[in-house]
Amino acid sequence: xxxxxxxTSTVVPLPIENIDTDQIIPARFLKATTREGFGNNLFRDxxxxxxxxxxxxxxxxxxxxxxxxxxxxxxxxCGSSREHAAWAIQDYGFxxxxxxxxxxxxxxxxxxxxxxxxxxxxxxxxxIFESVSKDPNTAIVIDLxxxxxxxxxxxxxxxxxxxxYKKACLINGYDDIDFILNQKELIEKFENERANA
Amino acid sequence: MSKTLVEKIWDAHVVKSExxxxxxxxxDTHLIHEVTSPQAFDGLRKRGLPVxxxxxxxxxxxxxxxxxxxxxxxxxxxxxxxxxxxxKNCAEFGVELYGLGHPFQGxxxxxxxxxxxxxxxxxxxxxxxxxxxxxxxxxxxxxIGTSQVEQVLATQCLLQxxxxxxxxEVNGTLxxxxxxxxxxxxxxxxxxxxxxxxxxxxxxxxxxESLSMEARMTICNMSIEMGARGGLIAPDQITFDYVxxxxxxxxxxxxxxxxxxxxxxxxxxxxxxxxxxTFDAADIEPMITYGTNPGxxxxxxxxxxxxxxxxxxxxxxxxxxxxxxxxxxxxxxxGKPVDYVFIGSCTNSRIEDLRxxxxxxxxRQKAESVEVWIVPGSKQVEKQAIEEGLDKVFEAAxxxxxxxxxxxxxxxxxDKIPAGKYCVSTSNRNFEGRQGPDARTLLVSxxxxxxxxxxxxxxxxxxxxxxxxxx
Numbered sequence: 001x002x003x004x005x006x007x008t009s010t011v012v013p014l015p016i017e018n019i020d021t022d023q024i025i026p027a028r029f030l031k032a033t034t035r036e037g038f039g040n041n042l043f044r045d046x047x048x049x050x051x052x053x054x055x056x057x058x059x060x061x062x063x064x065x066x067x068x069x070x071x072x073x074x075x076x077x078c079g080s081s082r083e084h085a086a087w088a089i090q091d092y093g094f095x096x097x098x099x100x101x102x103x104x105x106x107x108x109x110x111x112x113x114x115x116x117x118x119x120x121x122x123x124x125x126x127x128i129f130e131s132v133s134k135d136p137n138t139a140i141v142i143d144l145x146x147x148x149x150x151x152x153x154x155x156x157x158x159x160x161x162x163x164x165y166k167k168a169c170l171i172n173g174y175d176d177i178d179f180i181l182n183q184k185e186l187i188e189k190f191e192n193e194r195a196n197a
Numbered sequence: 198m199s200k201t202l203v204e205k206i207w208d209a210h211v212v213k214s215e216x217x218x219x220x221x222x223x224x225d226t227h228l229i230h231e232v233t234s235p236q237a238f239d240g241l242r243k244r245g246l247p248v249x250x251x252x253x254x255x256x257x258x259x260x261x262x263x264x265x266x267x268x269x270x271x272x273x274x275x276x277x278x279x280x281x282x283x284x285k286n287c288a289e290f291g292v293e294l295y296g297l298g299h300p301f302q303g304x305x306x307x308x309x310x311x312x313x314x315x316x317x318x319x320x321x322x323x324x325x326x327x328x329x330x331x332x333x334x335x336x337x338x339x340x341i342g343t344s345q346v347e348q349v350l351a352t353q354c355l356l357q358x359x360x361x362x363x364x365x366e367v368n369g370t371l372x373x374x375x376x377x378x379x380x381x382x383x384x385x386x387x388x389x390x391x392x393x394x395x396x397x398x399x400x401x402x403x404x405x406e407s408l409s410m411e412a413r414m415t416i417c418n419m420s421i422e423m424g425a426r427g428g429l430i431a432p433d434q435i436t437f438d439y440v441x442x443x444x445x446x447x448x449x450x451x452x453x454x455x456x457x458x459x460x461x462x463x464x465x466x467x468x469x470x471x472x473x474x475t476f477d478a479a480d481i482e483p484m485i486t487y488g489t490n491p492g493x494x495x496x497x498x499x500x501x502x503x504x505x506x507x508x509x510x511x512x513x514x515x516x517x518x519x520x521x522x523x524x525x526x527x528x529x530x531x532g533k534p535v536d537y538v539f540i541g542s543c544t545n546s547r548i549e550d551l552r553x554x555x556x557x558x559x560x561r562q563k564a565e566s567v568e569v570w571i572v573p574g575s576k577q578v579e580k581q582a583i584e585e586g587l588d589k590v591f592e593a594a595x596x597x598x599x600x601x602x603x604x605x606x607x608x609x610x611x612d613k614i615p616a617g618k619y620c621v622s623t624s625n626r627n628f629e630g631r632q633g634p635d636a637r638t639l640l641v642s643x644x645x646x647x648x649x650x651x652x653x654x655x656x657x658x659x660x661x662x663x664x665x666x667x668x
Contacts, residue, residue, distance in 0.1 A: 112344035180348060190223055
């Protein structure tokens, strides 16, 4: 898994609530059997019309907004468990997603791929949207080690939560399977005890 | 110490619990399908690992399959490739596959229960968010991503934080024309599409206890639509009667032993939930959604809430949803023309759903302007429907029983709703484009869907329930 390092970047703002995984990557694009290439279809139906022409009013088609951080409204990633949503966001070039609330399964999938979900307060989210609408070159800083996110232009900073174990995984680039595989004896012991209960 | 049902099952499956780490949770049964498993098998190959417990893993093909002419090769190349890949992976790793053409094939959340694979007290996962369905049996069942599918294939375990618990009680007697689907759409409309996030929900109360197993599955199925990973119902005599005698259910002495354990599976009287909500069944009428998330639902006779009545920060998204649907503030939905009716999906494609629709349409004719798709949840449901003559009732009414699969629930296979069209659907999600690019979905119960199929418009089914036995 990719290691997550301290990130300073401009952002792509998507001030919409309840963005579900069908918007992030529609089901008809889930037919690939590898993890790569999903970025081309990220937000497919918001990005392109029925003739596959870019929709000019969608933020990913507006070259003034770029960066490695996607900032979206609350309840981001609700709906389907498709990990393809996290793959698509990462494949497109994002390293972190900021929102005031994340759906559970999406959050887990993102963490399992080294894509950092950063949950901020409603006020902080609002401040990012406001600053970016005034100046698209506004940068934010995400410091995973210290669990802080800051918006220097507004002199704002707050802490964010992350499970200590997942944080270590992200910083070191290792994943859950490596961890559980080391516990195989315990797993077999558990199975034996249950069988004899 | 007193425990909730979730805690009892969870604690019985913890392999290791260590401060600062998620629990290592043992998974009894892993269900897989063609869409979310290929990258997981690929991961095993790269790590040089086998499937750790192949006999606890069951596969089927459901998301990508066509629902007509299943005896022919799948026409769509990428879908065919993905289904073929599942067949190859299952053969290579020794996993039982109920693929196309197998008498047990069907939607993963329909076949688990009907085969007796789904049992009280189990932990079950699948790379599909509607895995919550299996909670109806008093199991901890939840959807996972593909990296976790790989974890479970490799170790039969998952690293998981113990969830918070919520109890949702629904008490009283259901009104005429109100079904399980209406109960769950009502609950979601009250607590929003994010209201259950972080929780496992236990549904309880007299209105829930009176439901059949299939109705309970409809309720638990949509737990994820309020953000909850899982939802479950304490097993009772209705559960035990349903499970007994099913293909993979315990038998003989094993049954007695299992039953004795299952009878301990309930939340202790003084168990503490993190949150408790109570609803009155009398307040629920047939429901319909009007927006683009399942929380945007209302009683079918109501008018669409005005944008101005929403919190200010949410008005933009709310208006966007109404624009997508082609609806306006304060409008009623009754009488609006319907283009498609879809009866199917892991929410409502079981034999009771088909029986209810057949009973309602018997002696009636479908509206000419409406296309109706009835898609059974499994080969077994299809077979039973035909044995009971339901297919003939559907044909006489002008619609056709298709073959099993996820079908028009998710716009992935050949069954898609065209752009701009309105589909009254018994599925679980009304997201933008869910049933096809720019398709507009209205979620309802099978009974309300059947009414729309007959009238060609959004209809309060209660106005057509003149035979008392249908009430």
